[in-house]
Amino acid sequence: MRDILKKELILLGILISISFAGCVDQNPEEYYSKGILQYDDGNYTESIDLFEKAIQLNPEESKYWLMKGKALYNLERYEEAVDCYNYVINVIEDEYNKDVWAAKADALRHIEGKEVEAEIAEARAK
Structure with missing residues (x-):
């Protein structure tokens, strides 16, 4: 009886480990790379999900x-794109x-x- 219980606990532990394996240690670079592929194919909404x-x-x-902002730009969601760029400039301090x-x-x-702000941003890009 103890051996059966022990085997069931081990099996339960393995099943739990497998179910959480996909949730742990996800690599943001994988999402980014997939997002770039979607972006390059013109699937901007899908790319935004991956960049997020x-x-x-x-x-x-x-x-x-930056890439999330570019995808938003291509969807003509300009203010949201600017928010992404401002995050890089002000929060990440890049x-x-x-x-x-x-x-x-x-x-x-x-x-x-926003013409004046556009000119200032353009000058900073040089």
């Missing part, structure tokens, strides 16, 4: 925010990232009343 998963796992990585400033300038040009 990468961001959840590593919110301090500038490139995840204020010298010229790609982010250039992307921010592009997005700002599509938002009415």
